[in-house]
Amino acid sequence: MWLAPLIVLAVVATAVTAKLLVRRRAPEGGWFTDLTRSAGSLTLIGTMFAVMLAFVILFALQSFQRARDGASIEGVAVTEMASVADVLPSPADESLRGDLVCYGRAVISDEWPAMREGGSSELVEAWVSSLHRDFDAADPRTGAEQAAYGQWFDQEAQRRDGRRQRLAEAAPTLPVPLWFALGLGAAATLTYMVVQADPRENRFIQALPITFVSALVTAGLLVVVFLDRPYSGSHGSVAPTEMTRTLAHIDQGVNPPCDERGNPV
Numbered sequence: 728m729w730l731a732p733l734i735v736l737a738v739v740a741t742a743v744t745a746k747l748l749v750r751r752r753a754p755e756g757g758w759f760t761d762l763t764r765s766a767g768s769l770t771l772i773g774t775m776f777a778v779m780l781a782f783v784i785l786f787a788l789q790s791f792q793r794a795r796d797g798a799s800i801e802g803v804a805v806t807e808m809a810s811v812a813d814v815l816p817s818p819a820d821e822s823l824r825g826d827l828v829c830y831g832r833a834v835i836s837d838e839w840p841a842m843r844e845g846g847s848s849e850l851v852e853a854w855v856s857s858l859h860r861d862f863d864a865a866d867p868r869t870g871a872e873q874a875a876y877g878q879w880f881d882q883e884a885q886r887r888d889g890r891r892q893r894l895a896e897a898a899p900t901l902p903v904p905l906w907f908a909l910g911l912g913a914a915a916t917l918t919y920m921v922v923q924a925d926p927r928e929n930r931f932i933q934a935l936p937i938t939f940v941s942a943l944v945t946a947g948l949l950v951v952v953f954l955d956r957p958y959s960g961s962h963g964s965v966a967p968t969e970m971t972r973t974l975a976h977i978d979q980g981v982n983p984p985c986d987e988r989g990n991p992v
Contacts, residue, residue, distance in 0.1 A: 731946075731949050734945060734949065735942055735945045735946055735949070738941050738942075738944075738945040739938055739941045739942050739945070741941075742917050742920075742921065742937050742938070742940075742941035743934045743937060743938055743941075745921050746920065746921045746924050746933060746934065746937050747924075747930060747933065747934065749921055749922060749924040750924035750925070750926050750930070750933055751926070753924045753925060753926055754926075755925075755926060755927060756925060756927065757923060757924060757925040758922060759923065765923065768919065769916075769919050769920065769923070772912075772915050772916050772919055773916050773940075775912065776909075776912035776913060776915070776916050776944075779908060779909065779912055780909065780912070780944075780947045780948075780951075783901065783905060783909060783951055784947065784950055784951055784954065786900075786901070787900070787901065787950075787951050787954035787955045788954055790896050790900045790954065790955065790957070791896070791954045791955075791957045791965070793892055793895070793896055794892070794893050794896035794897075794957035794958070794965045795957070795965050796889075796892065797888075797889045797890070797891070797892025797893035797894075797895075797896070798889065798893045798965060798967065798968075798969055798970065799889070799969045800885060800886075800888065800889030800892065801834075801885075801886055801889030801890050801892075801893065801969070801970065802889075802967075802968075802969030802970045802972065802973045803885070803889075803969065803973075804882050804883075804885035804886035804889055805827055805830065805831055805886055805970070805973050805977070806973045806976055806977060807882045807885075808823070808827055808879065808882045808883065808886065809823075809824055809827050809973075809976075809977040811875045811878050811879050811882060812824050812827065812875075812879075814871055814872060814874075814875035815865050815867060815872055815875055815876065815879075816865060816866060816867060816868065816872055819861055819862065819864055819865035819866075821981070821982075822861040822864075823858065823861050823862060823865075824977065824981050824983075825981055825982065825983040825984050825985075826854055826857045826858045826861055826983075826984075827858070827977060828974065828977060828978045828981050828983040828985070829854050829857075829983050829984060829985035829989050829991075830851065830854040830855065830858065830989070831970050831973055831974045831977070831978075831989075832974065832983075832985060832986075832987060832988060832989035833848060833850045833851045833853075833854055833985075833988070833989030833990075834848070834851055834890075834967060834970050834989075835967045835970055835971060835974070835989075836987075836988040836989055837850045837851065837988065837989060838850070838851045839958060839966075839967050841897075842893070842894065842897035842958040843897075843956075843958050843959060843960055845897050845898035845899070846897065847894050847897070850989055850990065851890075851989075853991075854985075854989070858883075862879060862883075893965075896957055896958075897957075897958060899955045899956060900955060901951070901955050909948060909951070913944045913945075913948065916940065916944060917937065917940065917941055917944065920936065920937045920940060921937065
């Protein structure tokens with residue numbers, strides 16, 4: 728995130744410098760003879776870009792929210808699965824609780840860093856397989872155990888869907904043509920403002936509008952980049968908060984078959 732202010736300053740400095748350089752070569756009154764038509768064209772270009780940027784930000788925000796919701800659904804489901812495991816007969820109960828603890832640790836320590844690169848974790852997949860094996864070995868006999876056995880499938884489906892949802896948002900969702908359109912709109916808006924230079928006006932007055940516009944355009948594009956990469960690890964990105972809370976709740980009185988990072992021992 729510390730790069731964002733530097734990027735904004737660099738773009739603003741470039742835009743202002745370009746306009747002041749063009750101002751030196753521009754004729755008196757500028758290159759546009761019809762100022763009304765020129766202002767109208769800039770308004771049209773700027774409005775089209777603003778609408779497109781707003782649409783893309785909304786789209787990226789929805790993707791960001793899906794990533795957050797998926798992580799939350801998964802964490803809650805793992806908590807419920809641990810509660811269900813307590814009702815199942817021994818030794819399946821202890822094995823399943825240990826697997827869930829290792830699953831949570833692997834999600835936090837291994838899969839979250841992998842999602843920053845758009846990938847997933849084979850370690851997490853290994854613990855999912857272990858959960859399936861240990862659950863298949865359970866032999867419910869009492870009514871409570873059979874009810875818990877059936878409830879496990881519901882919570883397992885919630886866990887699976889939550890994980891799939893957050894993994895689906897790991898890779899950037901905005902297609903290249905959309906980025907091309909955003910870049911073209913930003914370049915067109917700033918270029919049109921640059922060529923509107925007029926040596927009759929004060930340098931400060933000439934630089935002020937393009938300073939604000941270039942800063943807002945750059946900030947808007949950086950917001951899209953941030954939202955399109957929800958697991959970037961920067962401030963405000965999606966973190967394994969819910970899974971951390973889950974571990975604090977279920978990792979008590981359990982002897983899990985893994986280390987603190989979820990690696991088997």
